[in-house]
Amino acid sequence: MRSMSEQAMHGLPQNIIEASDIQKSFKELQVLKGVSLTVTRGEVVAIIGPSGSGKSTFLRCLNRLETITRGQIVIEGEMLASTDAAGHCHYPSEKTCRQICARMGMVFQQFNLFPHRTVLGNLIEAPLTVSKMPRAAAIERARQLLAKVGLSDKADNYPSQLSGGQKQRVAIARALAMAPDIILFDEPTSALDPELTGEVLLTMRELAAEHLTMLVVTHEMSFAREVASRVIFMDQGEIVEQGPPEALFGAPQQPRTRAFLSNYLKALN
């Protein structure tokens, strides 16, 4: 409710994502044990943690790729998921969910480009079918975005003709084509060969410099350290520690954070 009054006062809501006490179980297994996170406009939040810590699942809950078992998700002042007193979780209609989630873009580990469409076709698909943008305008915008990610010369290529790094940059441009207020990144460099991660991270740095709000699940510690405004360490389905990167990497408070970061910090020294 707080977010509603804020919206009234400032016009655009400052809080893009307000997730509280998110719980998620797959059958018996509880993957998220009450995760709360608020992301405000302009923030770059990095979520780090060991495999199986639930960080990807948490990200996927935020845009309803997974439904939560309990908790509340508010996107820019609009209720995506809520839990009643009896503990039952509710979502609005499919269409409303889609409209709420449309403000969030997402970039996947496996790119999920449409193989039967050219690069340009991938970028204009949603503007044409979802936003009903005129074709010429959609193409013009797509070309601007391709220039931005440095792939103007690949507009007419099919995804199969691109390297992994190029595919991921197309995926980022495709997400940007819908002009989202935030982009969720689900381990965007984990499927890439080491020599290809750099170009994707560079693109993401440029977006951060333009104050695009980003929530990034990543294994790239140096990216989290240098680009994020806030770093969150998750382990075993909960947030263990969070703070500005200098604090989290410089002086981690929790033993679990220290243990996780020790490998990375050792390699650095």
Place this chain on the structure above:
Amino acid sequence: MQYYLDVFWQILPGAWLTLQIFLITLVLSIPLGLACALLRLSRWQALAGATSTYIWLMRGTPLILQLLFIYYALPNIPYIGVRLDDYSSAILAFALNYAAYFAEIFRAGIQSIDRGQYEGARVLGMSYPQTMRRIILPQMIKRVLPPVSNETITLVKDTSIVYVLTMTELLRSARIIVQRDSTTSPFIVAAAFYLVMTLLLTWLFRWLEKRYAVYE
């Protein structure tokens, strides 16, 4: 040689009937099959179950039996019974039967598409129908071309069973001449007709596969 040419002209009307049954069946059974595939994948269990039963019935009984049923038994069924002529009966039986086979091909094709494609479309705000029409089905078509080509070629030859309704299609018209002239040569002409039709289909599907090979 002149004899073969004479036979050719005498068989031609039968070949035309075969071609008609073939084309109309395709035009009806492919969309019907696609609809069945989507229904089978529906979240509504009752719809999915009913479609499964339909597919089981159609694939589980001989096409000849279905043909005879529609022509001879359907008129006697209370309320829904209608009397169809031989031509309509044949078209109906073939369309219903082939739709079941196409449905299974399409279902397998749809299910072979990576889940990431649905998610990629979903996070862009696309609805399920939009995702199906623009993302999933176009990719499905490419994957099902080989089995659809198989099924289509089988259909060319299956059309000959309409002889049980004494319809004079290609093979039956050849056999009539065989009996009249006491020579098996007309069968060779009939075989040539079938082979030409299959060859054209083979070329058509080869061209389609090449066209869809632009990506991947």
